[in-house]
Amino acid sequence: MSDETRSHARGSEGLSPTLELTVELMCRESVTPADGGCQKLIGDRLQRLGFEVEAMRFGEVDNLWACRGSGTPRFVFAGHTDVVPTGPLSEWSSDPFSPVVRGNYLYGRGAADMKGSLAAMVVAVERFVHRHPNQRGSLGFLLTSDEEGPAVDGTVRIVAALQARNWEITWCLVGEPSSSERIGDVARNGRRGSLNGTLTVRGVQGHVAYAEQVVNPIHLACAALDELVRSRWDEGTGDFPPTSFQISNINAGTGATNVVPGSLVAQFNFRYSAALTHTEIIDRVENAFRSRGLDFGLEWSHSGVPFVTPGGELIDAVLAAVEDVTGQGCTLSTSGGTSDGRFIRPTGAEVVELGPINATIHQIDERVTLEELDVLTDIYESILVRLLS
Numbered sequence: 001m002s003d004e005t006r007s008h009a010r011g012s013e014g015l016s017p018t019l020e021l022t023v024e025l026m027c028r029e030s031v032t033p034a035d036g037g038c039q040k041l042i043g044d045r046l047q048r049l050g051f052e053v054e055a056m057r058f059g060e061v062d063n064l065w066a067c068r069g070s071g072t073p074r075f076v077f078a079g080h081t082d083v084v085p086t087g088p089l090s091e092w093s094s095d096p097f098s099p100v101v102r103g104n105y106l107y108g109r110g111a112a113d114m115k116g117s118l119a120a121m122v123v124a125v126e127r128f129v130h131r132h133p134n135q136r137g138s139l140g141f142l143l144t145s146d147e148e149g150p151a152v153d154g155t156v157r158i159v160a161a162l163q164a165r166n167w168e169i170t171w172c173l174v175g176e177p178s179s180s181e182r183i184g185d186v187a188r189n190g191r192r193g194s195l196n197g198t199l200t201v202r203g204v205q206g207h208v209a210y211a212e213q214v215v216n217p218i219h220l221a222c223a224a225l226d227e228l229v230r231s232r233w234d235e236g237t238g239d240f241p242p243t244s245f246q247i248s249n250i251n252a253g254t255g256a257t258n259v260v261p262g263s264l265v266a267q268f269n270f271r272y273s274a275a276l277t278h279t280e281i282i283d284r285v286e287n288a289f290r291s292r293g294l295d296f297g298l299e300w301s302h303s304g305v306p307f308v309t310p311g312g313e314l315i316d317a318v319l320a321a322v323e324d325v326t327g328q329g330c331t332l333s334t335s336g337g338t339s340d341g342r343f344i345r346p347t348g349a350e351v352v353e354l355g356p357i358n359a360t361i362h363q364i365d366e367r368v369t370l371e372e373l374d375v376l377t378d379i380y381e382s383i384l385v386r387l388l389s
Contacts, residue, residue, distance in 0.1 A: 017126075018373045019106065021119035026099040026108045030082050032149035035062035038081035038115070039143055045122055046141060049129045056161065058153035061146040065158055068129070069138040073170040075387055076140040076349075077121040077380075078155065078340060080147030083110040084362050091364045105367040112368045113361040117175025118143070120373060124380035128388075135388045137170070147340050151303070155340035159347060169349035171314040171387060173380070176339045177358035183372040184322035184379055188353035189315060190308030190334035191342060192240055195270040195278045196301040197285065201294055205254075205262035217264040218252050221296075224289050225266065231284075233276060239308045240273035240334050243281075271337075274306045304342040307351070308334055313387065314350040321382035322354075325375060354379070 030036035039062055043053040046066045056063040062081075086096045086109055094100050099108035106116075125139065146154030162169070180186045203217035225247060233243035245268065252264035270281050282300060289296045309315060315332070322330040336358075341351040356376060360366045 016370065016374055018116075018119045018123045018377045019370060021122060022106065022111070022116045022368075022373060023099045025081070025115040025119060026110050027097060029097045030110070030145060031085050032082040033059075033061045033146050033153075035081050035145040038118070039064040039145070042081075042118065042122055042141070042143065045126070049126060051139075051141070056158055058157045061144065061153035061157075063145070063154060063158050064141065064143040065162070066141040067138055068140070069135055072137050073387065074138040074140065074168065075384070076142050076169050076172045076344075077125070077175065078142040078172050078344060079114055079118050079121065079175040080144050080154070080340065081115070081118065082145040082148045083113065083115070084148050087364055093365055096366070101370065104369050104371070106370060106373070107365055107367045109366055111360075111366050112177045112356040112358060113366070114175050114177060114355055116368050116373050117177070117355040117376065120377040120380055121175060124377050124384060127377075127381050128384040132385070132389045137388055139384070139388060140169075142172075142344075144340065151340065151343075156343040159343050163347065169344060169347060171317075172341070172344050172349045172351045173314070173318070173383065174339055174341050174344075174351065174353040175355045176341075176353040177355040177361050178333075178336075178353045179355065179357045179372070180359075181357070182326070182328070183357060183375045184326050184330050184354065185328070186331050186333050187315075187318050187322070188334065188336060188339070188341075189310070189332045189351075190239060190306065190345075191304070191336065191338055192243070192271040192273055192334060193278060193306040194303045194338045195272060195281055196303065197268050197270075197282075198299040198301075199264075199266045199268070199289075200297040201264045201266075201289075202296065203260070203262055203264070206260050208258050208260055214260040216260050218261065220292065220294050221264045221266060224292055224294065225268075227288055228268075228285065233270075233281070233284075234273055235275065236273045237275050239310065240275070240306060243270060243272040243276055245270055272306065274308075278302050278305070304338045306334075307342050307345040309345065309350045309352060312350040314352050314383075317383045317386040318352050318354055318379075320386060321379045324382055325378045
C-alpha cells in the first residue's frame with residue numbers, strides 16, 4: 001500500500017480493515033482470466049476462520065470454493081477476482097494496479113467491480129465468526145476468475161460440482177456493484193436475459209462512381225438495422241423492464257473513399273425480459289433481413305436467460321440490513337447487465353446482488369468512496385446475523 005494511500009486512509013483507529021484488504025487485492029493484476037493470487041489471499045484468511053478451502057481450476061480459470069459449518073440453511077457469498085482490461089494507461093490519473101486514495105476515493109481497477117465487495121465479504125465474515133462462532137447451517141464462498149470473460153469455466157462449473165455433491169445453496173449474495181447513488185440504494189433480485197448477434201451482409205464490391213455495378217451492403221444493412229433500433233420489442237413484465245437492443249460494432253469498407261465494400265459485419269446485443277424468449281427474438285431479427293431480400297448470415301450467442309428471485313428470506317434480510325445500517329430504504333431491480341447469478345438461481349437458490357456504487361465500473365479511473373466499503377461490510381455482516389445466528 002502506497003504512503004499516499006496510508007496517509008489518507010488512516011483514522012483514529014488506524015486503517016479500515018476492508019480498505020486494507022481491498023488494496024491488497026487490487027495490487028494483484030488479474031485481468032480475465034487471470035486471478036493474480038487473489039483467491040489464495042482470500043482462501044488463507046478463510047482457512048484461519050475454520051473454512052475448508054478447495055481450489056478448482058478448469059482450463060485457464062482459477063476458482064475457489066470454501067465452506068464452514070454443515071447442514072442447512074446454506075448461505076454463500078459469490079464473486080469474481082478477475083477484472084476487465086484497463087484501456088489506455090495514459091488516460092488513467094494513476095497506475096490502475098497501484099491503488100491510491102485521493103480525497104475520499106480509492107482509485108484503481110477493480111475498486112468497484114468487484115474487489116471492494118470481496119474485501120467487505122471477508123471482513124464481514126471475520127467479524128461474524130468472531131461474534132458467532134457456532135453459526136447455524138453452512139457458510140460458503142464461491143469465487144471465480146472467469147466472470148468478466150467467456151464465463152465457461154467459472155461459476156457454472158463450480159455450481160455443477162456442488163450439485164454433483166448434492167450441496168444445495170439456500171441463499172446466495174453476489175457482490176456485483178448494484179448501488180446507484182448511495183451504497184445499498186439498489187439491490188438486484190434478478191437480471192434480464194442476454195442474446196448476442198453477429199450479422200454479415202454481403203454485397204458486391206466496386207467503384208463508387210458506378211452504382212449500377214455494385215451492391216452496397218452498408219445501404220442494405222442500415223435500413224434493416226434502423227427498423228430493429230426503432231422496434232418496441234415488448235413492454236416488460238412486473239419483474240423486468242422492457243427488452244433493449246443495442247448495436248455495439250459495425251465494420252465495413254476498405255479504407256478507400258472510392259470503393260464500395262463487399263460486405264458489412266455488425267455486432268449487437270439484446271437484453272430481454274421474460275415477455276420474450278430468445279428464439280422469438282431470433283425469428284423477428286432474421287425475418288427483418290429476410291423480408292428485404294438481403295444476402296446475409298447471422299451467428300447467435302445466448303449467454304443467459306432472465307432470472308428473478310421474487311421474494312424470500314434473503315430479500316427480507318437484505319432490505320432490513322440496508323435499512324438498519326444506512327437508515328434508508330433499498331429498491332429491488334432487475335436492470336443492468338448479466339451476472340453469474342444466472343448460473344446459481346436455476347438451482348433453486350434465492351439470489352440477490354448487492355455491492356458498491358456502479359457509476360465508474362469498467363471505466364478509466366474506476367473508484368469507490370472509502371465510506372461505502374465500510375458501510376457495505378456492515379450491511380453484509382448484518383445479513384449474516386439475520387440469517388445464520
